[in-house]
Amino acid sequence: MSFDVQTRKKDFPTLSREVHGRRLVYLDSAATSQTPLPVLDAMDGYYRTCRSNVHRGVYQLAEEATDLYEGARRKLAALVGAPEHGVVFTKNATEACNLVAYSWVRRNLGPDDVVLTTHMEHHANIVPLLHAREDLGFEIRWIPVREDGQLDLEEAARLLDDGRVRFVAVGHVSNVLGTINDVAGIAAMAREANPDCIVHVDGTQAVPQMPVDVPALGVDFYALTGHKMCGPTGIGALVARPELLEQMPPFLTGGEMILDVTTEGATWAPIPGRFEAGTPMIAEAAGLGAAVDYLTEIGLDEVRAHEQQLVAAFLEGLERIEGVSVHGPRDPALRGGAISFKLDGVHPHDIGAMLDSYGVCVRVGHHCTKPLMRHLGVNATARASVYLYNDLDDLPPLLEGLEAAASFFAR
Amino acid sequence: MSLDDLYQEIILDHYRSPKNRAPSLEGEDVHVHHSNPLCGDEMDLRLRVADNAVDGLVFDGEGCSISQASASAMTVAVIGRTLDDALDLAEDFRRMMHGEESKRPDDLLDGVAFEGVAKFPVRVKCALLGWMAAKDAIETYLTGERDHEVTHDE
Known part of the structure; x- marks a missing residue:
């Protein structure tokens, strides 16, 4: 990738904070993105x-x-x-x-x-x-x-x-x-x-x-x-x-x-x-x-290329976890940075609460798309979404939190 | 606020082995359907009344651990109570979810375990779903109506 994500991350003050004693991992940019210093x-x-x-x-x-x-x-x-x-x-x-x-x-x-x-x-x-x-x-x-x-x-x-x-x-x-x-x-x-x-x-x-x-x-x-x-x-x-x-x-x-x-x-x-x-x-x-x-300045084609790489890694990582299935296209070329998934036996709200304790922000719910939820046969999904300031370091906390949710809520 | 405040062992027990969870109730008098527009969770609650008291109460539906466990604990606390008493207990639980101290902790039984949920404002609706459905079922029974669909915004 031709822009430096680590440098860009420093432009977003929120990303340097901690939650629950852990590094903030913001995976909810499809809901709202963070704000860089020049905008502030x-x-x-x-x-x-x-x-x-x-x-x-x-x-x-x-x-x-x-x-x-x-x-x-x-x-x-x-x-x-x-x-x-x-x-x-x-x-x-x-x-x-x-x-x-x-x-x-x-x-x-x-x-x-x-x-x-x-x-x-x-x-x-x-x-x-x-x-x-x-x-x-x-x-x-x-x-x-x-x-x-x-x-x-x-x-x-x-x-x-x-x-x-x-x-x-x-x-x-x-x-x-x-x-x-x-x-x-x-x-x-x-x-x-x-x-x-x-x-x-x-x-x-x-x-x-x-x-x-x-x-x-x-x-x-x-x-x-x-x-x-x-x-x-x-x-x-x-x-x-x-x-x-x-x-x-x-x-x-x-x-x-x-x-x-x-x-x-x-x-x-x-x-x-x-x-x-x-x-x-x-x-x-x-x-x-x-x-x-x-x-x-970054270039939206660069943002797109960066996201495609990330999405490929996230899809692969998510599907390695037992019980996780991803909704939507598998080919990163056909999709943007939002990845909805379900974890068998665990309600999205509970996934969200567990991930929060790992510092990971994801969106859970129907995402204002109730006709689509009906089509998918679910009431809600969990959704991780990546943006220009995310990188591969953000994947392990997500996977770790999901593994914890799977065992914590196992019935 | 830690995850343990939210997911106490009593709550997880009700989630893993819910009480009075069933898709139907013999001799059902009232059926209410409640949903939470925020998360899309849905709940069916069925009530049977005898001698002006809650004789049978079952819930079914899809929802997070908090909503399912709370509904389970609610049925245990409410079955056998007179309708007025059950309404009073539901109101007590509602106040507890809004940060007030319960006046009837001994009657709420496992319901008191949900006190910590009040610290997680977005989950309060989950904990209230079953209780508000029960309140609605009883009030519906008292008006003589028998089927009621509600989108829950409490």
Whole structure:
């Protein structure tokens, strides 16, 4: 690997702490990543040197704050290959998905339309659609997940066949299975079946760990979040085709997002400001901008290569433990850094508690993917996820904790 | 706070050899289904009442050691009590899970072993699942209803 993980680890203050008298082993970056010093400094810098509101003051501080905010938009746009005015800041990916559901789906779909999604989606990508369906009555079709953790694209072709699918919602990388979905292929299939079909991708798990070029994917909407890509909590974005945004009414309304307001009504600001009502998350934008710089400096292709090596070692290590079985693809080339697994006879909560006593942080539960849990026939899984600051030293404590859990909870 | 505070031997015993764990109950009066939206755990609880008291109580479902063991200990503590007394005991356990001292430790029997769970806020819901299902089953019985599905947010 061409970046030095040991050096990078020092950029993340949390990683140097201990828990329960043991070195912290953080294996939950798919839930949220740790924060490197440049990101902390950028946020601190805003509060210490140029705290002011954006887009309205005519004084020096306000110009600096606006530069930070709009600079972050420029950086993020460059990272995902999108035009700046096609990047709308939201509080997280969930809000980005809701923006699409409220400002596009609810304005364009009716009872005769069909929405296509998958069984492996995070709730953020399906609940806004289930909610919209209550009001609009459209049909939702579900692409099943195959035994090997891949989407069943043959079935997807059949579901698209009648040309009635007008909206597709699909995740780029599964937060549970780790599966990297061929979203470009799915978008092409959907357009072939219906040229007017709009494709929305939940890119939450993709952008932190691999190079993503949204226009090259040929999709219309792409949701992402800052806190899984070394950025702060409280900021995410919707990347969208500007032509589409132009046609869309606002989701939230209020300050900042207007062109004019009279007692008769209001008109909307140009994009992307139309979708950013109220004082935005300025410090968080500064932090996100620094996170993009940080990732760009390392190189997301390097992050991806590093993770693939780690995932290969983790899969091998996990499967050596008796009673452990991993969900999702076996080939590291087909998956991201999230590895869900079960340990026979031990509930994920108990696995999590035991691992915690070894200093190891993993996520346990349904991971906001209850349809997928039903498909897997489980209520919950344990999930270890690796990121750019993990290395092979993080594997033995995980395996040690799992062996301890297996014997402690043996019935 | 160590793992031993959470997983006391009494708790592990109930987990490994649960009492009154069964998929059905002869002469069942009420069946409630509870789930914990945080972790996806599910629990079925079946109640039979005689002379205004808990005559039979069984649980079934999937869950972590804390939820399963707590439900097991709960059934032992509750069977044979009058409905009102069982509700009072459930309330006592609930308060204990929120950090208060139990007023009826002798009646909770093995349930007192769960006192340490209160120090692990994310596991409090696990320990409460069976107790809250029992409370719901009894209250459901008292209203005359017979089947009840609840997503637990206590």
